[in-house]
Amino acid sequence: MEAFFSSTLAVAIAEIGDKTQLLALFLAARFAQKNAIIAGIFVATLLNHFVSAILGVWIAQWISPEMMKWIVGISFIAVGLWLLLPDKDGGEDSKWLRYGAFGATLVLFFLAEIGDKTQIATVLLAAKYQEMFWVLAGSTLGLMLANVPVVYLGEKLMRRIPARAVRIAACVLFCIMGALTLMGAGIAL
Numbered sequence: 001m002e003a004f005f006s007s008t009l010a011v012a013i014a015e016i017g018d019k020t021q022l023l024a025l026f027l028a029a030r031f032a033q034k035n036a037i038i039a040g041i042f043v044a045t046l047l048n049h050f051v052s053a054i055l056g057v058w059i060a061q062w063i064s065p066e067m068m069k070w071i072v073g074i075s076f077i078a079v080g081l082w083l084l085l086p087d088k089d090g091g092e093d094s095k096w097l098r099y100g101a102f103g104a105t106l107v108l109f110f111l112a113e114i115g116d117k118t119q120i121a122t123v124l125l126a127a128k129y130q131e132m133f134w135v136l137a138g139s140t141l142g143l144m145l146a147n148v149p150v151v152y153l154g155e156k157l158m159r160r161i162p163a164r165a166v167r168i169a170a171c172v173l174f175c176i177m178g179a180l181t182l183m184g185a186g187i188a189l
Contacts, residue, residue, distance in 0.1 A: 003129035006177070007138025010020070010125065011118045013173055014079075015146035024147045027108070028154050037151050038144075040105025045143045046136075048113040049122045053136040056126025071127045073182035080174030088166055093098045098176035118143055121174075128181060 015021055027037050060068055099107065113119050122139040126132055 001134070002156065003125065003131040003134035004138040006129070007125045007135045008121070008142040010121055010173065010177065011142030012140040012145045013142075013169060014117050014121055015143050018117060018146075020109060020116060020118070020143075021147055021150055023108055023112055024150045025154055026099065027105050030102070033101040033149050036101035037105045038148055039112045039148050039152075040102045041109050042140070042144060044106045044109035044113065045140050048110055048119060049136050049139045049143075052119050052122035053126040053132040053139070056123040056128075057130050057132045059123070060127040060130045068127060069181060070183065072124050072176045075120075075124050076178030076181060078178075078179060079117060079124065080171040082117060083170050084168070088122050 008052065024037070024041060025042075031037060063071065098104075118139065122135060125139065126135040129135055
């Protein structure tokens with residue numbers, strides 16, 4: 001259960017202010033079918049993070065535990081520092097919008113998550129815990145916890161959440177996870 005809770009918290013915090021959260025805001029403004037947007041986010045996240053969790057567990061099987069500790073610990077710290085950089089909205093291609101709320105969300109979210117902080121965090125968490133199911137469940141829940149309110153409450157919510165403070169808190173969380181991993185602590189959060 002530690003893998004589940006750590007993954008949920010880490011991904012939920014990392015997702016706040018992320019480009020995919022801005023994408024959720026954009027899609028909610030564009031489409032009236034909020035449930036279809038949420039379903040698209042869920043399926044895209046599940047697919048993307050499933051591949052990420054498999055990759056993390058697979059990597060952990062081929063690397064010694066001592067080397068894995070260093071790779072995961074340093075990577076957590078690197079992701080933490082990366083979180084300090086605000087995402088820039090690259091402007092999504094409108095050609096996907098013709099597929100409707102679910103189709104556009106599915107494709108755009110899946111593509112936006114490739115190489116994203118939360119995807120990398122999912123790989124790292126799966127490598128650390130070697131628990132594909134619980135990391136996948138936690139990272140998916142964390143991403144949904146961060147994005148569902150944005151779909152329903154949109155801009156009002158985004159104006160009240162200080163993105164800079166959230167990025168700093170997420171940085172601290174990931175750096176603590178990295179330090180604890182490097183020290184060999186059993187509990188990451």
